[in-house]
Amino acid sequence: MSDIDLLDLPLVLLSNRGPVSFDRDTAGRTVTRGAGGLVSALSGLAEHLDDAVWVCGAATPEDAAVAGENDGGSILVQTQPSPHVVDGKPDGPSIRVRLVVTDPAAYADFYSVWSNPILWFIQHGLYGRSLTPVLTRADHDAFENGYAAVNRAYADAVADEVRSRGGKALVLLQDYHFYLVAEHVREQCPDVVLTHFVHIPWPGPDEWRILPGDIRERLLRGLLGSDVVGFHTRRYARNFVLCAGELLGLPINLDELTVQVNDRTVRARYYPISVDPAALDATLASEEVAAHVAMLRYVFLDDDRQLVLRVDRTDPSKNVVRGFLAFGTLLDQHPELVGKVSFLALLQPSRTDVPEYADYIALIGAVVAEINARHTKEGRQPIDLRMVEDFALAVAAYSICDVLMVNAIADGMNLVAKEVAVVNRRGGVLALSEMAGAHEELGEFAVTLHPFDVQQMADALYAALAMPMDERHRRLAAAAEQVRTHDVRRWLDEQLADLSHLAGFS
Numbered sequence: 001m002s003d004i005d006l007l008d009l010p011l012v013l014l015s016n017r018g019p020v021s022f023d024r025d026t027a028g029r030t031v032t033r034g035a036g037g038l039v040s041a042l043s044g045l046a047e048h049l050d051d052a053v054w055v056c057g058a059a060t061p062e063d064a065a066v067a068g069e070n071d072g073g074s075i076l077v078q079t080q081p082s083p084h085v086v087d088g089k090p091d092g093p094s095i096r097v098r099l100v101v102t103d104p105a106a107y108a109d110f111y112s113v114w115s116n117p118i119l120w121f122i123q124h125g126l127y128g129r130s131l132t133p134v135l136t137r138a139d140h141d142a143f144e145n146g147y148a149a150v151n152r153a154y155a156d157a158v159a160d161e162v163r164s165r166g167g168k169a170l171v172l173l174q175d176y177h178f179y180l181v182a183e184h185v186r187e188q189c190p191d192v193v194l195t196h197f198v199h200i201p202w203p204g205p206d207e208w209r210i211l212p213g214d215i216r217e218r219l220l221r222g223l224l225g226s227d228v229v230g231f232h233t234r235r236y237a238r239n240f241v242l243c244a245g246e247l248l249g250l251p252i253n254l255d256e257l258t259v260q261v262n263d264r265t266v267r268a269r270y271y272p273i274s275v276d277p278a279a280l281d282a283t284l285a286s287e288e289v290a291a292h293v294a295m296l297r298y299v300f301l302d303d304d305r306q307l308v309l310r311v312d313r314t315d316p317s318k319n320v321v322r323g324f325l326a327f328g329t330l331l332d333q334h335p336e337l338v339g340k341v342s343f344l345a346l347l348q349p350s351r352t353d354v355p356e357y358a359d360y361i362a363l364i365g366a367v368v369a370e371i372n373a374r375h376t377k378e379g380r381q382p383i384d385l386r387m388v389e390d391f392a393l394a395v396a397a398y399s400i401c402d403v404l405m406v407n408a409i410a411d412g413m414n415l416v417a418k419e420v421a422v423v424n425r426r427g428g429v430l431a432l433s434e435m436a437g438a439h440e441e442l443g444e445f446a447v448t449l450h451p452f453d454v455q456q457m458a459d460a461l462y463a464a465l466a467m468p469m470d471e472r473h474r475r476l477a478a479a480a481e482q483v484r485t486h487d488v489r490r491w492l493d494e495q496l497a498d499l500s501h502l503a504g505f506s
């Protein structure tokens with residue numbers, strides 16, 4: 001690790017999704033490791049330290065049962081080679097986990113009313129301004145009884161963990177679920193070193209004006225309880241500082257990206273999150289992926305056919321519907337491609353308790369049915385839509401696609417693009433939205449998509465499919481090099497090194 005002094009402090013992590021989750025099958029209780037970039041990056045850190053605890057939500061009934069059995073305290077979970085709870089000393093990497101159980105109605109208001117349809121939507125430019133009623137009485141109540149109450153409960157759990165470690169700790173808070181936590185933790189534990197990493201875009205002050213003054217002030221002041229607020233790009237960090245200046249009237253420095261809060265200087269910083277190339281290489285080399293590759297080649301790539309791929313959660317911000325409309329337009333305008341190009345979409349159903357997300361799945365199905373009805377040739381449908389969460393299948397598809405489509409309306413980073421850059425072996429072209437954080441790093445090697453312009457996206461797909469092979473390989477190699485030299489370990493090490501410096505440890 002980059003700085004031993006800072007990491008001599010106990011570590012307290014907080015995220016809504018935790019590093020492990022409990023379930024039950026016929027044989028009894030099961031434990032699985034959480035997936036995704038955030039969890040794997042921070043798991044490596046938590047496993048490495050002697051005194052670390054990860055505070056997270058009890059996401060399943062079995063998580064809640066485990067929390068209850070331990071009176072809300074933490075448990076030690078050995079994570080490798082196979083995850084299990086340990087009583088004594090683990091003989092492999094382990095993480096101490098504290099599962100927070102909250103009232104289900106409060107959690108629903110926190111997750112399904114505020115975190116996703118309001119905060120996620122505002123931060124991805126999706127929140128309706130024209131017809132949607134903006135903030136009803138019920139939404140105000142859900143803020144107090146859901147978002148604020150759940151944030152308070154998690155802050156209390158974090159503060160409890162800090163206090164039990166003598167009141168000094170490095171606290172790493174994650175994402176948009178917990179904007180009020182830093183301020184509460186600092187009130188209770190003034191000696192902490194506190195960072196909050198926001199994994200999604202941070203828009204400018206005007207977007208935040210959708211929220212009433214008291215709520216947006218509370219969210220900003222909550223975040224400003226941190227020493228450092230981290231983002232994926234400089235643009236998001238700058239927007240945050242602008243918000244503090246315009247919406248709170250605090251003194252700011254836009255060159256240095258700082259906000260003055262009484263006698264404290266809060267820093268906005270940017271660190272682009274990334275993937276673990278070694279772990280991806282190992283997954284690609286597995287027998288499971290090899291079997292999927294053989295199947296995908298057989299189904300999609302015989303007779304010089306080409307494959308366009310997308311892999312996403314069914315999130316309106318991912319812009320899946322316009323992506324399919326662009327593909328339909330491509331086939332309308334280039335009938336010679338019908339039967340020659342397939343579009344495989346691996347979509348993981350997401351946040352289905354939120355009406356906007358459930359409606360979006362229905363819309364996706366309708367658009368795919370319409371395009372497939374229009375362009376089926378010799379029994380072959382152009383779009384193969386699979387509603388699955390299957391990482392091995394995704395990696396197999398990443399390795400052999402001709403074009404990856406990422407056309408998000410906004411995306412904090414987008415790890416799919418980085419994963420494809422590392423594992424693709426076919427000179428795959430990244431067709432990348434200019435609104436994805438990953439475009440800052442990979443845009444020069446990609447074909448750029450404008451997420452609202454269906455015609456532009458159809459033209460860009462055509463250009464990608466027609467690109468000469470040597471140019472495809474040249475661009476892919478450059479993208480892979482960028483990702484391999486800027487991996488997730490670097491994301492974490494740079495944060496810790498900066499933090500160590502700011503906190504006066506080095």
Ligand code: ADP
Nearest residue numbers: 311312313346347348388389390391414415416
């Ligand atoms: P987000 O964090 O908004 O979901 P990212 O692209 O940054 O978007 O990260 C998504 C992660 O989830 C990637 O690691 C990707 O491989 C994985 N993923 C997305 N959809 C699927 C799917 N259908 N099956 C398996 N893995 C998926």
Ligand code: G6P
Nearest residue numbers: 016017038175176199200350351
């Ligand atoms: C994004 C967010 C994460 C979130 C993930 C999955 O990556 O930044 O905080 O955990 O999406 O969403 P979910 O609502 O299923 O946790």
